[in-house]
Amino acid sequence: MKIKEYRNQFIQVLAPIYDEGEAESFFYLILEEKQQLKRIDLALQPDLELSQEEIAVWNSILEQLKLEIPIQYLLGKTSFYGLDFEVNENVLIPRPETEELVDWILESQKSKVKSQKLKILDIGTGSGCIAVSLAKNLPNAQVFAIDVSEKALATARKNAEINAVEVTFISQNILETQDLEKEFDIIVSNPPYVRNLEKEEIKKNVLDNEPHLALFVEDNDALIFYRKIAELAQKNLTISGQLYFEINQYLGKEMIELLEGMNFKNVQLRKDIYENDRMTRGTK
Structure with missing residues (x-):
């Protein structure tokens, strides 16, 4: 069968589940x-x-896509901040x-002395996407990353090697x-933040x-x-170290109150490209 013909069939089969684009x-993605x-x-x-x-390989992937298994898991990889990352069922797919959030951190470092030896901690690293991207773009930084899941850490270690x-x-x-146990110049976290009451908003896949x-x-x-x-x-x-969070879009006000109530200075709330409250920054 010509690939072009298979393409038409492939899109037709998936059209009732996903939009055509x-x-x-x-x-x-699969072709590549x-x-x-x-x-x-x-x-x-x-x-x-x-x-x-x-x-046969294409049909197998097609059947799994019909079950709404994410394409990133089926291919075992995704792209984040211009870098390649391995992903699997043990880690969230980077968004x-x-x-x-990574861009905001890097943007804040542009005016700093390039030779400064930053110490950065990423809490709840998952695939390692934040920690690895920061390490790649801030070569003078010493980056640490924490996770409770050993399987997630195994994936994150692999992603550090890949990059x-x-x-x-x-x-x-x-x-x-x-x-x-250490002092850090930057602490960043994208922790669990979806409330059970918001489950109905989450896509099935x-x-x-x-x-x-x-x-x-x-x-x-x-x-x-x-x-x-x-x-x-x-x-x-x-002192003057910064704390960055990715947050629940519905809890921006509560996050500002939390950080200001804990004596963080210059607390900022930033929207994402979809105009949702998505990130906060506070300074010690």
Whole structure:
């Protein structure tokens, strides 16, 4: 079968579940990963054929996409901040909003002395996307990353290797931590923040496949991770050190109150590209 013909079938099968543009984007992601071909190759060589073995591989992926398993898990990889990351069912798929958080941190360092030896801590690192991206873009920084999941840490270590950066990974339950034992210039966290009451807003492909440990918090204490991390940051940030959070879009006001109530200065709330309250920054 010609790849071009299979493409039409592929999009038609997925159209009732995903919109046509998304189904088409899946096709070209798989084409590049499994056939090492780009969209331009198909345009220039419209008669390219798929073998029966190749069709079997494509059909297997198609069946899993019909079950709404995320394409990133099926391919085992994704892109974040211009870097390649391995992903699997043990880690959240990195989001574009989190790229904006990384961008905010890097933006804040532009005016600083380039030789400054920063110490950075990423709490709840998951795939390592924040820690690895910061290490890649701040070569003078010493980056540490904590997670409670050993499986997530194994993935994060692999991602540090893939991107040729050095990050110190630590297995630790932050809610049970009394002291971080070092001083840091920057502490950043994208902790679990989705309340159970918001589950109905979560897409099925996320709800059924991504690790709930990294997503959800109890409705009656939605800021549990932020409060604990902010307490530790007051002990373990350097003077004028900065604390960055990705936050629940519905709790921007509560986050400002929390940080100001814990004596952080110059507290800022920033919106993401979708105009949702998504990030906060406070200074010790």
